[in-house]
Amino acid sequence: MEDLQSVLVDLNLTVSSVPEKGRSLFATKDFYPGEVIISQEPYVFVPNNNSVKKRCERCFTTSFKKCARCQLVLYCGRSCQKAEWKFHRLECEALSRLDDDKRKYVTPSIRLMVKLYLRRKLQNDKIIPSTVMDNYNLVEALVSHMSDITEEQLLLYAQMANLVNVILQWPEINIKEIAENFSKFACNAHTICDSELRPLGTGLYPVISIINHSCSPNSVLVFKERTASVRAVQHVPKGSEVLISYIETAGSTMTRQKALKEQYLFKCTCPRCSKLGQYDDIQESAILEGYRCKNEKCDGFLLRTTDGNGFQCQKCGLVREKEEIKKIATETKSLSEEEASKLSSAVHCQEAISIYKTIEKLQTKLYHPFSINLMRTREKILKLLMEVEEWSEALAYCKLTIPVYQSAYPAIHPLLGLQYYTCGKLEWYLKETEEAVKSLTKAVDILKITHGTNTHFVKELLMKLEEARAEASYKSSSKK
Numbered sequence: 001m002e003d004l005q006s007v008l009v010d011l012n013l014t015v016s017s018v019p020e021k022g023r024s025l026f027a028t029k030d031f032y033p034g035e036v037i038i039s040q041e042p043y044v045f046v047p048n049n050n051s052v053k054k055r056c057e058r059c060f061t062t063s064f065k066k067c068a069r070c071q072l073v074l075y076c077g078r079s080c081q082k083a084e085w086k087f088h089r090l091e092c093e094a095l096s097r098l099d100d101d102k103r104k105y106v107t108p109s110i111r112l113m114v115k116l117y118l119r120r121k122l123q124n125d126k127i128i129p130s131t132v133m134d135n136y137n138l139v140e141a142l143v144s145h146m147s148d149i150t151e152e153q154l155l156l157y158a159q160m161a162n163l164v165n166v167i168l169q170w171p172e173i174n175i176k177e178i179a180e181n182f183s184k185f186a187c188n189a190h191t192i193c194d195s196e197l198r199p200l201g202t203g204l205y206p207v208i209s210i211i212n213h214s215c216s217p218n219s220v221l222v223f224k225e226r227t228a229s230v231r232a233v234q235h236v237p238k239g240s241e242v243l244i245s246y247i248e249t250a251g252s253t254m255t256r257q258k259a260l261k262e263q264y265l266f267k268c269t270c271p272r273c274s275k276l277g278q279y280d281d282i283q284e285s286a287i288l289e290g291y292r293c294k295n296e297k298c299d300g301f302l303l304r305t306t307d308g309n310g311f312q313c314q315k316c317g318l319v320r321e322k323e324e325i326k327k328i329a330t331e332t333k334s335l336s337e338e339e340a341s342k343l344s345s346a347v348h349c350q351e352a353i354s355i356y357k358t359i360e361k362l363q364t365k366l367y368h369p370f371s372i373n374l375m376r377t378r379e380k381i382l383k384l385l386m387e388v389e390e391w392s393e394a395l396a397y398c399k400l401t402i403p404v405y406q407s408a409y410p411a412i413h414p415l416l417g418l419q420y421y422t423c424g425k426l427e428w429y430l431k432e433t434e435e436a437v438k439s440l441t442k443a444v445d446i447l448k449i450t451h452g453t454n455t456h457f458v459k460e461l462l463m464k465l466e467e468a469r470a471e472a473s474y475k476s477s478s479k480k
Contacts, residue, residue: 003132004207011038013242015210020269022143024241025211031236033412034449037219038242039229040133042203044115045192046108049074058084059225060192060200070095072106086128090118094167105163108202112189113164113181116204117173138206144183145265157182187264192223195457196418203228214243214270215256220414220450233412233449243270250372250408250415252285283314288408291325292368294318301368325366332362349388356381375404382422395426417446421461428464433472440465 008014012029031037047055056063056076063076070092075081081088091114095106116139123130130136149157161178188209192201205228208221218234221244236242247259253276260268275281286301293300293313300315310319336359356377363374378397385394402419409416424439444458444465451458 004138007132013038018212018241021212023141023210026241027236027238030238031232033232033234034452035232036452037230037232037236038208039227040205040208042192042205042226042228043134043136043139044112044119045201045203045226046112046115047074047201048108048199055200056080057088067092072103087115087118087122090122091115094169097169098167102163102166106167109182109185110160110163110167112185112202112204113160113178114167116181117164117168117170117178133207139181139184139204142184142188142206142209144180145187146180146183148265149183154179190221190228192226192228194223195451195455197414211242211244213246213260213264213268215245215249215253215268215272216270216410217243217245219244222414222451224455229452231450231452233410250288252289253281254285255289286314287368287370288372290368290371291320291366292371294320299369328362328366332359332366335359335362349384353381353384353388356384370404370407372404372408375401375408391426391429395423395430398423398426412446412449414447414450417443417450420446424464424468428468433468433475436468437465437472440468
């Protein structure tokens, strides 16, 4: 801990213990929006390979070249395979011993644990170096919440630990310790995403894991390949705690609390969650997850009537009967479940688009216009429309989601920036150049803070904006 503190001092950071929260990361200088607060390479990481997408073990690019020996690990080419060989050699030897039946159970989580123990061994044997920011002691210091997990989860971790034991076949291995480390993974590992926040893999970043959660964070966690960086999205004054969000924050306090309790086993007491039950919190919940007014022209939010038999609009006073809402909700749920099951067998995007539009029509009758459920359905339609290159309709759906993003997220949030980026791209494709410039400018204003200006993604975005501006200027001059 003292060694870590000495390194953090040079980064203008310090670790302190906070009641009810444990270790916490504090700034010892002012950080401003867009500044990198801390960066770290993963102690261990794995790509999230599945039957649909296969990724390179090292760089996460799409890949189909299997390791010739173990047949489980993939690489994009010789350079990545060579760079990983010192590490993969031991893993390859262990995986190659498995029979076909056991190979089926080697999930990314199992591989992450195997790699954790192999890395510890290689560092202990001085085959690969360890540093203050890169050593197993940092993993040992992570919170596991073992006393808080269910018997069912404990049993699952024990079974997974046994499989890791079978793979490694080390006589000195401690199965109880492995099970506890699986619990640490659940609470501390991060999903590695690309610049557009699409998941690529999972990594353990022991120092960044010290950073606590807030539903109103002052920082954001982003990735450049495997490197994790925490960037300030607000002014972080000297002496204040650095905070990121562990979960999707577009949701009611109850929804957020439930997600945090189930995944991370704690109750959030951030300023936003502290408003639980207050009028502002009730209003936010009713808009994000509640029902729409009976009057289609009214954008008021509904609260349950005192007799419990309906929901009254807080703007115009109209009441929707509980039975009416229940009927539409039941129909929406049954359709969503029934049609969603068909999607797995749907060959054509057009069929999927039709299904989601039917769901959207019902949700429009049921939910508030700024509902998260309605927004997510429209996002699915938007994605599918882009896949079939229906640009005009895709833009219309993108524009429907923008006001919801503006309402559900703070002004500087990567998801809002990315939605402006999508809107700008579609407008440019459709030759709506002036509108594209506006949207891309809004995207740049956000993403240069959340992602920085040195990433390939933001550099390309800046080039697109300059091209769009030049095109808009040319069109404007041509009209004169």
